[in-house]
Structures are given as structure tokens and as C-alpha cells.
Amino acid sequence: MSTLHVALQILSDLVLAAGVLFVLTGAAGLHRLPEFFMRTHAASITDSAGAGLIVLGLLLRTEEFPTALRLVLIAFFLMFTSPTASHALAQAALGDGFRPQGIRGRKTS
Amino acid sequence: MLLAATLGLLTAMLLALARAVLGPTLYDRILAVNSFGTKTVLFIAVAGFLAGRPDFLDIALVYALINFIGTVAVLKLSHYGEFGASATGAHGDDL
Amino acid sequence: MTGWMLIDIALFAILVATGIAIAQIRQLFAVAMLSGIFSLTSACIFVMQDAVDVAFTEAAVGAGMTTVLFLGALALTRTREKETPRTRSLPALLVAAATGAALVYASQDLPAFGIADSPVQTHPVTERYLVTSAEEIGVPNVVTSVLASYRGYDTFGEVVVIFTAAIAVLMLLGHGATRGVEEVPPPMRDRQRVLRVVAKLLIPYILLFGLYVQFHGDYGPGGGFQAGVIFAAGVILYALVFGLDAARSGVPMRVLRPLAATGVVVYGGVGVATLMLGGSFLDYNRLAPDDPAAGQHLGILLVELGVGITVTAAMIMLFYSFAGRGVRRS
CATH class of the missing domain: 1.20.120.1200 (NADH-ubiquinone/plastoquinone oxidoreductase chain 6, subunit NuoJ)
Structure with missing residues (x-):
């Protein structure tokens, strides 16, 4: 095993650890925060930083091109779909009369 | 490290499941399911590397592409009560 | 571990x-x-x-x-x-x-969990599927060779089941074609822009990935069933974001209905063709007598294509009938 290989492995481990930390932070927030809009905020940490770092960590230990391509595609599509889903969700909740805490508004349903 | 990452993702999945069960509003549940889906994508990807079988990534890729559809569908239905209208539909409101 | x-x-x-x-x-x-x-x-x-x-x-x-x-x-x-x-x-x-x-x-x-001499492990058919299939069929993904060749009969049955289920739903829910005049106000596009743009960007990739899964099934996980569902998911996403009418004018029901039958006919047709060539039903070796592996490849390709076509059409029709029905009721 070359030095570069070992270095990449260690780097990959570090990046993966950071990614999982973000995912866990987001999940804890999703579970603990008191209100829907705050939870959206926590969940998007998982989708952006968590997913991005984990995919990067896996990329660092990939050797074949097709695998790397798939990882990049997964990251690419997650980067598009997750924020869109969060956005549509938050907008729907707003349209339904939910308001973020601290902002006065009607709460119809 | 891969094993630890897998277990961390599983913990996060459990937390998301708890949110999906507890609610309280429909939006909380949709958010939890969507987040659970992202975590599943990551879990399958990491598990593929753990097993030394990167062809698992195809499955993660399917989820990354179409997990979104379920979210759009439930938003649509909870808002309009039917799928038919376009997203800028009958209520003059947004999704 | x-x-x-x-x-x-x-x-x-x-x-x-x-x-x-x-x-x-x-x-x-x-x-x-x-x-x-x-x-x-x-x-x-x-x-x-x-x-x-x-x-x-x-x-x-x-x-x-x-x-x-x-x-x-x-x-x-x-x-x-x-x-x-x-x-x-x-x-x-x-x-x-x-x-x-x-x-x-x-x-x-x-038998005890994970035991080495359970019937599944010792039965000669396991050996045949896992070892001999490489030279008999020459497809790297054993699941595909079992599904489409060794067990081609069963898979044909599954396709017919999906086709029948789609017909049954159409009979129960109507064709989804009848809908009342709708009083949709002029769309307020700007508040929906994000969803529309992302869906538009995503749908081609979903369809492309469906094609990849369809034709890559010999080498990796995938095949007609999965590809059909993914392809249909792309159309359904379109219908959800841009409206059922838009989807219907792009992929109309009058195309889908014959398409669903076409898949079954393609599958059955391959079987009939092998019968005509003097083999038994779905005996792909007859498709290329000089090179059985090539015959198997061709047969599996056609059969999977049939599965994919039927599943795509059936799934979209199911969605149309549910969605169209909802409109009429409201």
C-alpha cells in the first residue's frame, strides 16, 4: 500500500466522520426542534452537508471510474431534489396557514 | 470507519422514523419521510462500499432520482385532494 | 461478523x-x-x-x-x-x-440459519444456475438468466398478471378519459417555478436511467420490471407537476393501451418464434442455431423489452385511471 493510498484512506475516514456527524446533527434537530420550519432547517443539514461529505468520503476511496461516476451522479441528483422537496414542503405549509414561530399569522388547520 | 458510518446513518434513520410517527402535522411526516429517503440513499451507498460491492450504487441512484416523486405526490394530494390539476392548479395557490 | x-x-x-x-x-x-x-x-x-x-x-x-x-x-x-x-x-x-x-x-x-448443507445449497439446480449458466447463457447477472431464460415461463406468467391487473383497474375505475370541464384559472407560474424547473431537469435523466436499467440488466442489477417502473415514474412526475392533461397529450391513453398488449405479444411472440424454429416454447438457442449464447442474448433482450413495455404502459395507465377518476368526482 502506497503512502498516497494510506493518506487518501485517512482523509476519506475523516470526511466520512464529518459527514455522519452532520447527518446525526440534522436527525437530532429533526427529532428535537419544536416546530415544523425549524425541523425543515435541520433536515436540510442532512441533505446538503451530510450527504455531500459522505459522498465525497466515498469518492476518496473509489478506484474505478464507473463507481466514481455513479457517486457524482447521486450527489448531483440529491443536490437538486432535496432542496426542491424542502422548498415545496415549506411553501405548502405556508400556504396552509402555518407560520414560522415568532411571526404572527393565521393558523387555519 | 465505514461500519461506524453505517451505524451512525441507522441512528439517524431511527430519529427520522420517530419524527414520522410522532408528527404532529402532515408536513412533519412528509419531511421525516423525505429525510429518511436521503438517509437510505447514503446508507445503501456506504453499505455497498462496506460489502465491497459498489454496484449497490445503482439502487442508491434510483432512490436519489425518484424519492422526490412521493413527496410531490403527497403534497399535491393533501393540497388538492386529487392528482389531476396542474401544480399551479385550481385554487390559484401553489403546491 | x-x-x-x-x-x-x-x-x-x-x-x-x-x-x-x-x-x-x-x-x-x-x-x-x-x-x-x-x-x-x-x-x-x-x-x-x-x-x-x-x-x-x-x-x-x-x-x-x-x-x-x-x-x-x-x-x-x-x-x-x-x-x-x-x-x-x-x-x-x-x-x-x-x-x-x-x-x-x-x-x-x-434448516438452521446459514447452514452450508441446506437443500438450497445442495440441490443440483443451484449448481446449474450459478456455475453452468455462464457458458449456457453467457450473461454475467445470474438473476437475469434465471428470470428470463431458465424460468422464462414463470416470467411470462408475471407479465400476463401485470397486464391483467391493469385491465382490471381500467374496468373498475374507467379509462380515466372522461373528465368534466375544468375551471382552472390562469396559472400562477412564478410561485411554482422551482418545482417546475427541477422536474423538467430531472425527468430526462429518470427516463435515461430507465433505459440504462432496461438494457444493462444482463450485466448488473436491473431488467424490464425495474426499468418499466422507473420509466413510468418519470411520466408520473411530469403529470404531477405539469398536470394530467399535459401528460395525457404527451403520452395518450390510446397509445398506452395497445402498448401494454404489445409487450405481452413481444414476449409471447419470441416463444412462438422458437416454436416455429423447431424448439420448445422460449427456447432461445433456436434463435441462433450456430451460436446458442448469441441466441440466448437476443432472446433475453427481446423478452426483457417486452416486460419493460408492458410494465411501463400498465403503470402509467394505473396512474391515469386513479388521477382521472379523482378529477371527475370533485
């Missing part, structure tokens, strides 16, 4: 917890969401069991189609589960307990 066992235990714990929650919750919207989680977890378990093709099917069907069809059914019925009176739930409990006891009793006869 304890690490793997830990993962398995955690996944099964999530599965059981989800199941209990589904049984407890009465709001059917929430139940539809939770069944999505159930499906995601099952896919993870299949992945851990190395059953990649099954996981792929679960992923494709569970992530998009099942949720959408559940929701479609909810739109036509009620969104709250009816309470079952206690007096009626006692016999149900007894039946469930008896069935469970019988299953536990029967499981005593199963």
Missing part, C-alpha cells in the same frame, strides 16, 4: 417499529408515509442480504409507485381508518395468533 449483525438487527428493529406504528395510526395519510419508510427499510435489508435485484425492484416500486397509488386510492375513498369494534377484533386476534403459532411451529423444520 458482529458489525453486520448489528446492522441487520437495527434494520429489523426499524422495520418492526414502523409496522407497529402503521397498525396504531388511524390517519391514512400518515400510514401511506410510513409504508414508504417500510419499503425503504426493506430495500436496505435486501441490500444487506446481497439480493441486489430484489432491492432494485423494491426501490423502484416502493419509492415512487406504491406511495402514489396508495395516495390515489385515498383520494377516492376516505383518509381515516374506520375503527373496528372490539368484539370483532378478538376473533381476528385469535386467527392471527393461531397463524403465527403455526408458522413458528413450522419453522422448526427449516
Whole structure:
């Protein structure tokens, strides 16, 4: 095993650890925060930083091109779909009369 | 490290499941399911590397592409009560 | 390996917890969401069991189609589960307990978990599928050669089942073609822009990925069933974001109906062709007598194509009939 290989492995481990930390932070927030809009905020940490770092960590230990391509595609599509889903969700909740805490508004349903 | 990452993702999945069960509003549940889906994508990807079988990534890729559809569908239905209208539909409101 | 066992235990714990929650919750919207989680977890378990093709099917069907069809059914019925009176739930409990006891009793006869000389491991057919299929069929993905060639008959049956199910739903829900005049105000496009743009960007890739899964099934996980569902998911996403009418004018019902039958005909046609060439039904070797492997490749390609066409058409038709029905009622 070359030095570069070992270095990449260690780097990959570090990046993966950071990614999982973000995912866990987001999940804890999703579970603990008191209100829907705050939870959206926590969940998007998982989708952006968590997913991005984990995919990067896996990329660092990939050797074949097709695998790397798939990882990049997964990251690419997650980067598009997750924020869109969060956005549509938050907008729907707003349209339904939910308001973020601290902002006065009607709460119809 | 891969094993630890897998277990961390599983913990996060459990937390998301708890949110999906507890609610309280429909939006909380949709958010939890969507987040659970992202975590599943990551879990399958990491598990593929753990097993030394990167062809698992195809499955993660399917989820990354179409997990979104379920979210759009439930938003649509909870808002309009039917799928038919376009997203800028009958209520003059947004999704 | 304890690490793997830990993962398995955690996944099964999530599965059981989800199941209990589904049984407890009465709001059917929430139940539809939770069944999505159930499906995601099952896919993870299949992945851990190395059953990649099954996981792929679960992923494709569970992530998009099942949720959408559940929701479609909810739109036509009620969104709250009816309470079952206690007096009626006692016999149900007894039946469930008896069935469970019988299953536990029967499981005593199963070979021990992971044992090396279980019937599955020692049966000659395992050897044939796993070892000989490489030269007999020459397709790297053994699941595909079993599904499309060794067990081609069964798969034909499955395609016919899907076709029949689609016809049955069409008969029950109508063609989804009748809809009243709609009074949709001029669209307020700007508030929907994000969703529209992202959907537009995503749909071509979903369709492309469907094609990849269709034609890459010989080499990796995938095949006609998964590809069909993914392809249909792309069209359904279009219908959800841009409206049913737009989707219908792009992929009209009058195209889908013959298409669903075409897939079955392609599959059956390959069988008839091999009969004509002097072989037995679905004996692909006859398609290229000089080079059996080439014949197998051609046969599997055509048969998978038939499966893909039927599944795509059937899934889109199912969605159209649910969605169209909802419009008419409201």
C-alpha cells in the first residue's frame, strides 16, 4: 500500500466522520426542534452537508471510474431534489396557514 | 470507519422514523419521510462500499432520482385532494 | 461478523417499529408515509442480504409507485381508518395468533440459519444456475438468466398478471378519459417555478436511467420490471407537476393501451418464434442455431423489452385511471 493510498484512506475516514456527524446533527434537530420550519432547517443539514461529505468520503476511496461516476451522479441528483422537496414542503405549509414561530399569522388547520 | 458510518446513518434513520410517527402535522411526516429517503440513499451507498460491492450504487441512484416523486405526490394530494390539476392548479395557490 | 449483525438487527428493529406504528395510526395519510419508510427499510435489508435485484425492484416500486397509488386510492375513498369494534377484533386476534403459532411451529423444520448443507445449497439446480449458466447463457447477472431464460415461463406468467391487473383497474375505475370541464384559472407560474424547473431537469435523466436499467440488466442489477417502473415514474412526475392533461397529450391513453398488449405479444411472440424454429416454447438457442449464447442474448433482450413495455404502459395507465377518476368526482 502506497503512502498516497494510506493518506487518501485517512482523509476519506475523516470526511466520512464529518459527514455522519452532520447527518446525526440534522436527525437530532429533526427529532428535537419544536416546530415544523425549524425541523425543515435541520433536515436540510442532512441533505446538503451530510450527504455531500459522505459522498465525497466515498469518492476518496473509489478506484474505478464507473463507481466514481455513479457517486457524482447521486450527489448531483440529491443536490437538486432535496432542496426542491424542502422548498415545496415549506411553501405548502405556508400556504396552509402555518407560520414560522415568532411571526404572527393565521393558523387555519 | 465505514461500519461506524453505517451505524451512525441507522441512528439517524431511527430519529427520522420517530419524527414520522410522532408528527404532529402532515408536513412533519412528509419531511421525516423525505429525510429518511436521503438517509437510505447514503446508507445503501456506504453499505455497498462496506460489502465491497459498489454496484449497490445503482439502487442508491434510483432512490436519489425518484424519492422526490412521493413527496410531490403527497403534497399535491393533501393540497388538492386529487392528482389531476396542474401544480399551479385550481385554487390559484401553489403546491 | 458482529458489525453486520448489528446492522441487520437495527434494520429489523426499524422495520418492526414502523409496522407497529402503521397498525396504531388511524390517519391514512400518515400510514401511506410510513409504508414508504417500510419499503425503504426493506430495500436496505435486501441490500444487506446481497439480493441486489430484489432491492432494485423494491426501490423502484416502493419509492415512487406504491406511495402514489396508495395516495390515489385515498383520494377516492376516505383518509381515516374506520375503527373496528372490539368484539370483532378478538376473533381476528385469535386467527392471527393461531397463524403465527403455526408458522413458528413450522419453522422448526427449516434448516438452521446459514447452514452450508441446506437443500438450497445442495440441490443440483443451484449448481446449474450459478456455475453452468455462464457458458449456457453467457450473461454475467445470474438473476437475469434465471428470470428470463431458465424460468422464462414463470416470467411470462408475471407479465400476463401485470397486464391483467391493469385491465382490471381500467374496468373498475374507467379509462380515466372522461373528465368534466375544468375551471382552472390562469396559472400562477412564478410561485411554482422551482418545482417546475427541477422536474423538467430531472425527468430526462429518470427516463435515461430507465433505459440504462432496461438494457444493462444482463450485466448488473436491473431488467424490464425495474426499468418499466422507473420509466413510468418519470411520466408520473411530469403529470404531477405539469398536470394530467399535459401528460395525457404527451403520452395518450390510446397509445398506452395497445402498448401494454404489445409487450405481452413481444414476449409471447419470441416463444412462438422458437416454436416455429423447431424448439420448445422460449427456447432461445433456436434463435441462433450456430451460436446458442448469441441466441440466448437476443432472446433475453427481446423478452426483457417486452416486460419493460408492458410494465411501463400498465403503470402509467394505473396512474391515469386513479388521477382521472379523482378529477371527475370533485
